[in-house]
Amino acid sequence: MNAPSKILLSLASLGLLLVLPLRADLNSDLAFSAFSNVDLNALAGGQVLQARGGLLSFTRGITAQALYVIDADPATVQKKLVTWDPATHKELDVWIHHHLPLKPTPADFSDLGSLPDNSSVNYLINATPKLDPNNPSLQVSKDEARLIAAAAAQQTAPKTLFAQVWSQILSGRIDRFLGDRAGSDEYIVSGGNVNSLSDIKALLHSDPRVYGQFQRLLNLTPVRSGSAPVPLIPPTDLYYECFDVEGYGALGTGAIYQAAGGNSIQSADIEYYVNSGVYTSIELEQMWPVTLNGKTETLVWRADLVSTSNVAYLHGMERLASTMLMLQDVKQGIDAFRAEFK
Numbered sequence: 001m002n003a004p005s006k007i008l009l010s011l012a013s014l015g016l017l018l019v020l021p022l023r024a025d026l027n028s029d030l031a032f033s034a035f036s037n038v039d040l041n042a043l044a045g046g047q048v049l050q051a052r053g054g055l056l057s058f059t060r061g062i063t064a065q066a067l068y069v070i071d072a073d074p075a076t077v078q079k080k081l082v083t084w085d086p087a088t089h090k091e092l093d094v095w096i097h098h099h100l101p102l103k104p105t106p107a108d109f110s111d112l113g114s115l116p117d118n119s120s121v122n123y124l125i126n127a128t129p130k131l132d133p134n135n136p137s138l139q140v141s142k143d144e145a146r147l148i149a150a151a152a153a154q155q156t157a158p159k160t161l162f163a164q165v166w167s168q169i170l171s172g173r174i175d176r177f178l179g180d181r182a183g184s185d186e187y188i189v190s191g192g193n194v195n196s197l198s199d200i201k202a203l204l205h206s207d208p209r210v211y212g213q214f215q216r217l218l219n220l221t222p223v224r225s226g227s228a229p230v231p232l233i234p235p236t237d238l239y240y241e242c243f244d245v246e247g248y249g250a251l252g253t254g255a256i257y258q259a260a261g262g263n264s265i266q267s268a269d270i271e272y273y274v275n276s277g278v279y280t281s282i283e284l285e286q287m288w289p290v291t292l293n294g295k296t297e298t299l300v301w302r303a304d305l306v307s308t309s310n311v312a313y314l315h316g317m318e319r320l321a322s323t324m325l326m327l328q329d330v331k332q333g334i335d336a337f338r339a340e341f342k
Contacts (some may be wrong), residue, residue, distance in 0.1 A: 026299070029264070029288055031178045032213040033301055034065045043069040043299070044292045044336045048334055052323040053305075058202040060194075060279065060309060064326050066302045068334060072341050074287040078265045080340055081285065082237040082256055083090040089336040093244035094119055098254075100238040104174055109167035112251075113159060115242055124242070124249035124276065125162045128152070139194075139275045144169050166275075170240050170253050173273040177255070180222050180232065181273065187279065189309070196272055196280045199307040201225065203282055210303055214284055217259045217266050233257065236267075245277025252281075279307040304330050 026038055034051035037216075043049070043306065048269045053063030086094040095116050099294050100108050115121045127137050129152045133145035140148065148165050155161040176182045179198075186193040200223050204211050218224055220233045235255035242251050254271035269283040282305040 032209040035067050048331055050327050056206045060307045061203050061206055062326055063305045066330055068300055070298045070300055070338055070341055072298060073296045074265050074289050074298045077287055081267050082191050084340050092336055097241040103179055104171050106167035106171050109170055112163040112166055120249040125158050128162045129158055134302040136188050141186050157329055160281055166251055174253055177222055177272050194279050199280050203305040203307055221257050245268055250274050268341040281306045304336040
């Protein structure tokens with residue numbers, strides 16, 4: 001899906017050009033990252049470099065970085081980040097991934113009524129009518145928990161109830177996020193509520209070098225710090241998805257923001273609401289043109305940042321093991337994405 005023309009106008013007004021010269025100094029470009037002395041020839045041969053994030057002061061956070069090459073120019077890779085469908089890759093356990101209009105309504109979530117019949121999805125469907133508003137098993141606010149309870153008293157068919165309430169909750173979360181009103185959105189959890197917007201900001205600030213690299217783009221989005229001096233730009237893409245987290249289904253919705261400047265393109269995929277398994281996740285990419293065998297290809301740096309209760313109390317080898325599992329998942333996602341270009 002191409003970015004709306006008004007996005008291009010917003011970027012042009014900010015001096016973010018979409019024409020990219022061939023980059024010069026690889027290691028200078030990567031100075032903000034965990035990688036140095038990179039062998040571009042090895043990456044051109046298919047190698048994926050990965051680095052786990054350090055111990056964060058934000059205890060719910062876990063991060064990882066990756067670096068790889070794709071046999072396509074940056075503009076093509078940029079577009080594919082928006083248009084590809086991870087649900088077509090069975091190994092990723094994404095049950096649906098659907099694009100949304102810039103102002104979605106509950107009707108735009110009609111596919112919630114036709115999810116695949118498996119134990120992961122059935123967990124979500126069955127947990128919805130059983131949700132206790134005072135101690136919810138899914139990640140919702142107090143108002144959302146009351147909405148589910150009220151609807152469950154009227155609708156006894158689990159699949160119909162599921163599609164009805166989650167289409168309202170997801171569209172409401174999107175509306176508040178894009179309207180810069182997500183600051184009060186919380187999850188009811190044991191030990192104190194979680195604010196997903198606060199978690200996103202904590203994750204982004206966990207590595208000052210990475211945050212500094214993306215600050216210009218992020219300050220044009222609802223996750224900016226303070227009051228940005230320029231208007232927010234609309235996302236390049238909105239989506240919702242249903243996927244598996246350790247055997248249990250989860251619904252999430254997110255926005256992708258992209259901008260080009262200098263010799264690279266940046267992309268920030270912010271999944272700001274997830275109803276089970278993780279609190280929020282962010283995927284950052286920066287893409288540079290590189291010349292290999294006389295052809296323009298793309299060097300991709302990627303960072304994954306996740307907030308989850310599962311790592312909050314882990315230390316030492318247990319936390320290291322959790323990070324290693326994250327690296328495996330990221331590598332699997334990169335392999336699937338690169339397969340789109342074959």
